[in-house]
Amino acid sequence: MPVNDLSELRRSIDNIDAALVHMLAERFRCTNAVGAYKALNGLPSVDPVREKEQITRLRELAKTSGLDPDFAEKFLSLIIRDVVRHHEAISSQQSFKP
Amino acid sequence: MPVNDLSELRRSIDNIDAALVHMLAERFRCTNAVGAYKALNGLPSVDPVREKEQITRLRELAKTSGLDPDFAEKFLSLIIRDVVRHHEAISSQQSFKP
Numbered sequence: 001m002p003v004n005d006l007s008e009l010r011r012s013i014d015n016i017d018a019a020l021v022h023m024l025a026e027r028f029r030c031t032n033a034v035g036a037y038k039a040l041n042g043l044p045s046v047d048p049v050r051e052k053e054q055i056t057r058l059r060e061l062a063k064t065s066g067l068d069p070d071f072a073e074k075f076l077s078l079i080i081r082d083v084v085r086h087h088e089a090i091s092s093q094q095s096f097k098p
Numbered sequence: 099m100p101v102n103d104l105s106e107l108r109r110s111i112d113n114i115d116a117a118l119v120h121m122l123a124e125r126f127r128c129t130n131a132v133g134a135y136k137a138l139n140g141l142p143s144v145d146p147v148r149e150k151e152q153i154t155r156l157r158e159l160a161k162t163s164g165l166d167p168d169f170a171e172k173f174l175s176l177i178i179r180d181v182v183r184h185h186e187a188i189s190s191q192q193s194f195k196p
Contacts, residue, residue: 009132016125025163027114034107061116065123071180082169
């Protein structure tokens with residue numbers, strides 16, 4: 001990619017950001033459904049085994065795609081913190097609790 | 099989406115995560131090119147006006163897509179922190195500095 005046009009690069013970045021936002025919105029739709037399922041079935045909000053698998057997998061994917069694996073892990077941690085917060089909110093809205 | 103199958107939801111989440119990682123890898127390719135451009139042209143690593151525009155735009159996009167705008171902003175801040183770190187590294191590798 002030529003580096004002689006800052007505004008062209010920024011247009012690509014803006015397009016990628018829009019895609020990321022929409023993908024994240026869809027991800028939270030899925031995790032909210034997981035939260036509802038967990039609350040209905042009395043499962044805990046946090047699943048350390050699943051989390052560990054996700055981190056390992058994402059670090060490997062990051063290496064393949066040329067992304068810093070540490071950044072991928074920080075990114076996933078940010079998401080998971082928010083997901084757990086959502087799950088706990090869903091769980092507290094249920095009449096029965098795990 | 100039915101919430102009766104946790105493993106089905108998790109497969110969707112894993113697919114979305116793979117897409118996010120690849121999209122982030124591409125975003126860093128773009129920002130690294132921006133970093134090289136800035137270093138070559140003696141421009142500063144941080145651009146507060148551009149950052150403010152990005153935050154405003156991403157918050158709006160988040161609202162449209164059903165993502166929490168605060169989360170979108172946290173997510174962008176995490177990326178920008180890493181981008182600035184990369185830009186400073188690129189800049190310090192140049193024989194001339196801004």
